[in-house]
Amino acid sequence: MDTKELYREILNEHNINPNHKKELDGSTISLNGVNPSCGDNITLNLKVDNGIITDGSFTGSGCAISQASVDMMLDLVIGKEKSEALKLAENFMGMIKGTATENQIEELDEAACLQDISKMPARVKCAVLGWRTMKECFETENGSTTAENPECCSSN
Ligand SMILES: [Zn+2]
Numbered sequence: 552m553d554t555k556e557l558y559r560e561i562l563n564e565h566n567i568n569p570n571h572k573k574e575l576d577g578s579t580i581s582l583n584g585v586n587p588s589c590g591d592n593i594t595l596n597l598k599v600d601n602g603i604i605t606d607g608s609f610t611g612s613g614c615a616i617s618q619a620s621v622d623m624m625l626d627l628v629i630g631k632e633k634s635e636a637l638k639l640a641e642n643f644m645g646m647i648k649g650t651a652t653e654n655q656i657e658e659l660d661e662a663a664c665l666q667d668i669s670k671m672p673a674r675v676k677c678a679v680l681g682w683r684t685m686k687e688c689f690e691t692e693n694g695s696t697t698a699e700n701p702e703c704c705s706s707n
Pocket residue numbers: 586589590591613614615616617676677
């Protein structure tokens with residue numbers, strides 16, 4: 552199986568059998584994320600306790616890329632500190648822009664299978680939807696839109 556085929560398999564698997572597509576009891580933040588250009592519409596639910604993402608889920612609908620991407624993101628960030636999750640989000644945005652290092656991409660684990668999206672501009676918004684929504688969740692939660700790294704993704 553070549554890498555491209557493997558990536559397709561991972562994407563399909565997350566799309567057909569998402570681990571985190573469900574309602575979440577006791578979420579502390581929920582935020583709707585929309586990508587009108589494709590019709591992707593998700594609600595991201597996170598349970599944050601003492602700065603640690605202890606659980607998360609998403610609901611809604613959208614294309615395979617948006618759904619698989621948010622599912623893979625939740626696989627990665629549940630159990631991590633918010634700051635780590637934000638760092639992974641930066642890695643992901645960097646990968647999509649084609650600026651991430653090999654190490655940064657490696658840290659994304661299965662989400663690395665979306666790296667070819669950087670060559671498909673029309674699908675970029677689908678791929679980053681969940682990650683962007685997670686960032687916005689934390690910014691909303693802090694009661695401020697001033698991110699720690701204002702240069703990150705401001706153009707998206
Ligand atoms: Zn889409």
